[in-house]
Amino acid sequence: MGFWNKLFGKKNTSESAWDEVANSRDTINMNDPYLREQYVISCLEQMKDASDEIDRINDEYATVTSYLTDMEEIEALPAEDKADLEKIARNIHDLRKYHEKYVQTPSLMTDKEYDKMEAIASEAQEGIEKLTREEDYKAKVKSDLARIDTERTAYDMRRREVSRDLENSRGVAVIAMVAAAVLVVILFMLQVFLKLDVAIGYYITVGITAVAITLIYIKYTDFVREKKKIESTANSLILLENKVKIRYVNNKNLLDYLYTKYQVSSAAELKDLYTRYLKERENRRSFEKNEAAYETETAKLLRRLRAMRIKDPDVWVHQSDAIYDNREMVEVRHNLIGRRQKLRKQLEYNQEIASEARDEVKDVIRRYPEAADSLMETVNKYGQH
Known part of the structure; x- marks a missing residue:
């Protein structure tokens, strides 16, 4: 246990010793002129560094003290002047909050999108209407083409059916004629060889054949007329389709041009961009007004503070909340007092370093009179230097 205590005790002593400057001549051969001179130079450097640090600390100490004095001046202001300052400070607080909220809120569109829309803002609404109209027309034309194509397909099918019916009609007519001829031959043979009276048979055959041929002819001519009508309609559909x-x-070419012009792929996209642009433009203008108001209020605050002979008015722009919020003022004062205490500690430390180094130089000169002149x-x- 004693071993660990010694080990850690030694470590803590070394760390605490880092804050101490030891001007010890015990390990230096002061009889050596060179080492003696280097020792004195080391002390002089310590004095120089300490002096520079003291100057810096004094400047900072004066600044902190000035801040505290300004704080007391503000707190001691007449009620009317204090109320005026508090009103300005609250305005600055609100404007700063709006600034922070705007900065933290994601933008509705990128700067590139905004710049693009700003360039075409004057014609964006017209572009939306034109694109919408042309897209609707495109849908209608495509619907018409689809309908025409469907009708052409139906007419083509019907034309093929009518063509088959015409072929069938011609076939039936041939069959009817052949059948009539066969019946006539049979009747003739019966009349010649069997001496039968087949006059009625001739009449019936001729009558049936005449009726059949007439019906076939009527049907055939109907098919011919229908085929001509179908072909005429089909030709009209072809012409209409071409048109x-x-x-x-x-x-399509117009839409391609408009899409290229507005750098979008649809009317809906342009409308969305334009809607977001209008909102973003409103937000940016509000932000610009807020920034202008912030500059105005801060300038007003600085004028008021200078008129009240506050030495460091710029500081209060960044801690304006403390002007109307007592809790903030207490916190600022506490921070300044803490800073001044630390500065005082640093000042005492460097004064001690400078004093010890000066005493060392005097002592060396006193102890070695033969080297005093050097x-x-x-x-x-x-x-x-």
Whole structure:
């Protein structure tokens, strides 16, 4: 246990010793002129560093003290002046909060999108309407093309059916004629060889054949007329389809141009961009107004503070909440007092370092009178730098 205590005790002593400057000559051969001079120079450097640090600390100490004095001046202001300052400070607080909220809120669009929309803002609404109209027209034209294509398909199918019916009609007519001829031959043979009276048979055959041929002819002519009508309609559909296709191509080319012009792929996209642009523009303008108001209020605060002979008015722009919020003022005062205490501690430390180093130099000169002139020359030279 004693071993660990010694080990850690030694470590703590070393760490605490880092804050201490020891001007010890025990390990230096002071009879050596060179080492003696280097020791004095080391002390002079300590004095120089400590002096520079003391100057810096004094400046900072004066600044902190000035802040505290300004704070007391503000707290001691007449009620009317204090109320005026508090009103300005509250305005600055609100404007700063708006600034922070705006900065932390994601933008509705990128700067690139905003710049693009700003360039076409004057014609964006017209572009949306034009794109919407052309897209609706495109849908209508495509619907017309689909309907025409369906009708053409139906007419093609019907034309093939009518063509088959015409072929069938011709076939039936041939069959009817052949059948009539066969019946006539049979009747003739019966009349010649069997001496039968087949006159009625002739009449019936001729009558049936005439009726059949007449019906077939009527049907055939109906099919011919229907085929002509179908072909005429089909041709009309082809012409109409070509006309609609031309409209479709023109519409497509126009849409491609408009998409390129507005750098979008649809009217919906342009509308979304424009809607977001209007909102973003409103937000940015509000932010710009807020920033302008913030500059105005801070300038007003600085004028008021200077008129009240506050030495460091700029500081209060960044801690304006303390002007109207007593808790903030207490916190600021506590921080300043803490800073001043630390500065005082640093000042005392460096004064002690400078004093010890000065005493060391004097003691060395006193102990080694034979080297006094040389050492004083070193001191004077160092003091000139």
